[in-house]
Amino acid sequence: MSAREEVLGRIRTALGETRAPVPEVVRDYRTTDDRPVAELLDVLVDRLEDYKASVLRCGPEDVAGTVTAALDAGLGTGWAPGSVVAAPGLPAAWRPDGLDTDDDRPPVQLAERAASVTAVAVAIAETGTLVLDGTPPCGRRALSLLPDCLVCVVTADQVVGGVPESLGRLDPLRPLTMISGPSATSDIELERVEGVHGPRTLVVVLVS
Amino acid sequence: MTTTPQDLRTDQTPLAPGAPRSGTTFLGLPTAPRGVGHLRGDRSFPDAARDALRDGQLRANLGHATQTIRGKRARVVAELPDWQQLRAAGSALKTATMARLDEHLEELERQVTARGGTVHWARDAGEANRIVTDLVRATGSDEVVKVKSMATQEIGLNEALEAAGITAHETDLAELIVQLGDDAPSHILVPAIHKNRAEIREIFLRTMPRVDADLTDEPRRLAMAARAHLRERFLRARVAISGANFAVAETGTLAVVESEGNGRMCLTLPETLITVMGIEKLVPTWRDLEVFLQLLPRSSTGERMNPYTSTWAGVTPGDGPQDFHLVLVDNGRTAVLADEVGRQALHCIRCSACLNVCPVYERTGGHAYGSVYPGPIGAVLSPQLTGVEDNASLPYASSLCGACYDVCPVAIDIPSILVHLRAEHVEAQERPTAESVAFRALARAMSHPRLWRLAQRAAGLGRLVARGRPTMPAALPFPASAWTRSRDLPTPPAESFTAQWVREHGGRS
Numbered sequence: 010m011s012a013r014e015e016v017l018g019r020i021r022t023a024l025g026e027t028r029a030p031v032p033e034v035v036r037d038y039r040t041t042d043d044r045p046v047a048e049l050l051d052v053l054v055d056r057l058e059d060y061k062a063s064v065l066r067c068g069p070e071d072v073a074g075t076v077t078a079a080l081d082a083g084l085g086t087g088w089a090p091g092s093v094v095a096a097p098g099l100p101a102a103w104r105p106d107g108l109d110t111d112d113d114r115p116p117v118q119l120a121e122r123a124a125s126v127t128a129v130a131v132a133i134a135e136t137g138t139l140v141l142d143g144t145p146p147c148g149r150r151a152l153s154l155l156p157d158c159l160v161c162v163v164t165a166d167q168v169v170g171g172v173p174e175s176l177g178r179l180d181p182l183r184p185l186t187m188i189s190g191p192s193a194t195s196d197i198e199l200e201r202v203e204g205v206h207g208p209r210t211l212v213v214v215l216v217s
Numbered sequence: 218m219t220t221t222p223q224d225l226r227t228d229q230t231p232l233a234p235g236a237p238r239s240g241t242t243f244l245g246l247p248t249a250p251r252g253v254g255h256l257r258g259d260r261s262f263p264d265a266a267r268d269a270l271r272d273g274q275l276r277a278n279l280g281h282a283t284q285t286i287r288g289k290r291a292r293v294v295a296e297l298p299d300w301q302q303l304r305a306a307g308s309a310l311k312t313a314t315m316a317r318l319d320e321h322l323e324e325l326e327r328q329v330t331a332r333g334g335t336v337h338w339a340r341d342a343g344e345a346n347r348i349v350t351d352l353v354r355a356t357g358s359d360e361v362v363k364v365k366s367m368a369t370q371e372i373g374l375n376e377a378l379e380a381a382g383i384t385a386h387e388t389d390l391a392e393l394i395v396q397l398g399d400d401a402p403s404h405i406l407v408p409a410i411h412k413n414r415a416e417i418r419e420i421f422l423r424t425m426p427r428v429d430a431d432l433t434d435e436p437r438r439l440a441m442a443a444r445a446h447l448r449e450r451f452l453r454a455r456v457a458i459s460g461a462n463f464a465v466a467e468t469g470t471l472a473v474v475e476s477e478g479n480g481r482m483c484l485t486l487p488e489t490l491i492t493v494m495g496i497e498k499l500v501p502t503w504r505d506l507e508v509f510l511q512l513l514p515r516s517s518t519g520e521r522m523n524p525y526t527s528t529w530a531g532v533t534p535g536d537g538p539q540d541f542h543l544v545l546v547d548n549g550r551t552a553v554l555a556d557e558v559g560r561q562a563l564h565c566i567r568c569s570a571c572l573n574v575c576p577v578y579e580r581t582g583g584h585a586y587g588s589v590y591p592g593p594i595g596a597v598l599s600p601q602l603t604g605v606e607d608n609a610s611l612p613y614a615s616s617l618c619g620a621c622y623d624v625c626p627v628a629i630d631i632p633s634i635l636v637h638l639r640a641e642h643v644e645a646q647e648r649p650t651a652e653s654v655a656f657r658a659l660a661r662a663m664s665h666p667r668l669w670r671l672a673q674r675a676a677g678l679g680r681l682v683a684r685g686r687p688t689m690p691a692a693l694p695f696p697a698s699a700w701t702r703s704r705d706l707p708t709p710p711a712e713s714f715t716a717q718w719v720r721e722h723g724g725r726s
């Protein structure tokens with residue numbers, strides 16, 4: 010008998026011939042958030058800053074300039090545009106001049122770059138979480154992982170209140186990365202250190 | 218909510234030794250053998266605990282750690298007005314999953330396969346290790362990078378790989394500290410919590426080839442030394458091994474929840490990814506993650522959300538590993554499933570909240586439990602995975618205070634399972650031990666009010682033994698000594714609560 014058949018057989022034996030009915034799952038927790046958008050944006054900013062991410066806010070006309078300011082904040086002024094890689098589908102109007110664009114180069118080459126710029130698929134206000142879904146505006150997973158500074162552009166219509174609303178907007182078949190602040194560890198005497206293997210700096214440009 | 222003795226009194230009907238455990242029917246199909254791997258200690262819990270109790274540094278580290286995490290957890294849990302509703306939904310979802318576990322696993326297999334992954338099944342630790350070893354060999358690589366995973370610790374994968382000439386690099390900072398220090402993890406979430414910064418610095422200086430000799434013991438400097446040490450390993454790794462926090466049956470989506478980004482490195486950069494997962498880790502639908510992605514981070518690290526959660530379904534062209542294998546491991550889980558009371562232990566999402574509130578864990582630390590699963594969940598899971606006769610002292614490694622049940626995000630009634638396992642152990646004993654005699658007498662006394670009052674009066678005698686000291690002497694005569702050797706019993710009060718009530722309220726009840 011194959012291991013598969015045997016394990017499934019053991020489960021069937023364990024559950025017995027007459028199986029207990031499957032209990033109903035009551036979903037009486039919060040699944041929507043009626044707060045006005047402006048309020049959700051404030052909550053998002055508060056939570057992001059609590060995680061030591063920086064947030065720059067701007068209007069829709071001003072995105073490229075604010076991305077430049079975000080890179081100044083993350084890298085210090087004087088960074089070389091060629092050292093910053095943008096996601097292939099990042100809208101042209103959001104891109105500062107001269108940025109490199111990710112292509113199908115071996116992912117490890119991205120480790121030499123100073124920063125990356127991506128869009129997001131969804132942002133969760135209550136937890137301060139950005140979700141990237143691997144579509145061209147967000148880029149492949151290595152892009153938001155290897156450069157030491159990550160700049161994410163979030164638009165107001167992408168912001169939801171809580172986790173349940175966010176999952177409803179996401180495609181479970183895409184590779185998703187949920188990011189809540191820069192990478193961190195508390196493994197040494199529980200003292201929090203920001204920035205271990207992922208980007209040590211996270212700057213968010215919030216467009217509304 | 219606290220657990221009262223009434224809550225504990227589920228079905229305690231004793232089983233004859235060797236009788237099938239409750240809920241087991243025999244259909245001529247395979248029944249479940251016990252798990253093997255890192256689930257048993259060399260010594261009994263009381264013996265190991267006695268040494269741990271003498272280690273002042275360990276107790277101080279643990280006390281600080283558990284207290285800090287408890288506080289953080291309490292703050293972020295209080296933030297959610299619907300925590301109890303989420304907890305009830307989490308518990309119901311797990312019960313629903315277990316009730317049709319075979320169907321969900323078959324669906325998961327179909328979905329993962331449809332998206333370009335390969336699913337393997339392992340009856341036990343040995344078979345899982347062989348599958349993984351063969352998969353690594355087939356890539357031609359002699360090293361792998363690993364994300365922290367309880368399942369691979371349980372099956373002893375690193376040792377199996379090493380025996381096959383394959384080096385496994387742990388990449389989680391705490392696991393790295395444990396691996397470099399040739400040590401064992403002591404906590405589910407923060408495995409190196411028993412080491413302080415000076416000890417960690419010493420380990421790094423001794424074992425990291427290119428470490429800066431001026432390394433200080435500042436946590437930031439130590440974390441950066443680990444980053445530098447592992448960076449090059451990530452970039453050259455061709456094979457990664459991970460665990461999984463959740464698997465979604467309906468979509469074939471796997472999820473890994475982490476903080477440092479080492480998980481993302483392993484899940485993204487290598488060409489081959491091998492994920493090892495216990496068969497109980499799945500949820501039926503994508504939507505179900507909306508419950509667990511709220512329960513887990515808040516219960517675990519006390520954060521609103523952990524820094525990184527990665528999900529993937531099979532293989533995505535041009536993004537991440539192009540060869541994906543999922544190894545589903547039984548290793549005793551189906552034996553746990555066969556026990557109607559004990560099967561709740563399979564609902565565990567490994568958040569470690571129960572460790573942090575447990576007064577026994579706080580004093581003994583994780584090593585005393587002898588298994589990769591320490592604390593209250595370990596006290597109920599390890600003996601069930603191995604069979605209670607192999608871990609007979611663990612169901613007694615608890616004071617039944619109920620704190621673990623109160624914090625558990627999926628409401629596992631750990632105290633009831635402990636009592637159930639004790640009864641099972643006592644019944645399995647051929648020769649009565651002091652524990653079995655005492656436990657039988659206690660169970661009888663608690664269920665008969667007249668006997669209970671008598672017992673309380675007898676406890677009054679204990680005051681004479683204690684002679685005014687706050688705790689009873691550690692060396693009570695046999696058979697009580699078996700109980701008091703590693704426990705401080707409070708001296709019984711001069712008057713029991715019942716006696717006081719009767720005196721003040723004139724016998725009304």
Ligand code: SF4
Pocket residue numbers: 516564565566567568569570571572594621624625626627628629
């Ligand atoms: S038993 Fe509950 S509290 Fe303990 S680790 Fe598992 S899920 Fe967390």
